[in-house]
Amino acid sequence: MTSYEISKQIRIHNTEDDWDYVFTTDEYGTVSVRYNENLRVMPDCRTIHIPKDCIQHFIDALEQLK
DSSP states (O other): OOOOOOOEEEEEEETTTTEEEEEEEOTTOOEEEEEEEOTTSSOEEEEEEEOGGGHHHHHHHHHHHO
């Protein structure tokens, strides 16, 4: 039997400075934010995981930095 994983992904890519943020969510509602730098060379990648019930706090903090 074939299994499937349904996920959502949003990517913010700065082509001028060559970095991106990739936001994904899994079947449990955990949001992961991956930051990649220097995409043309060897990407320097960092990932943080945000529980579903904390995502609004994360968004609020980003709004404060705007």
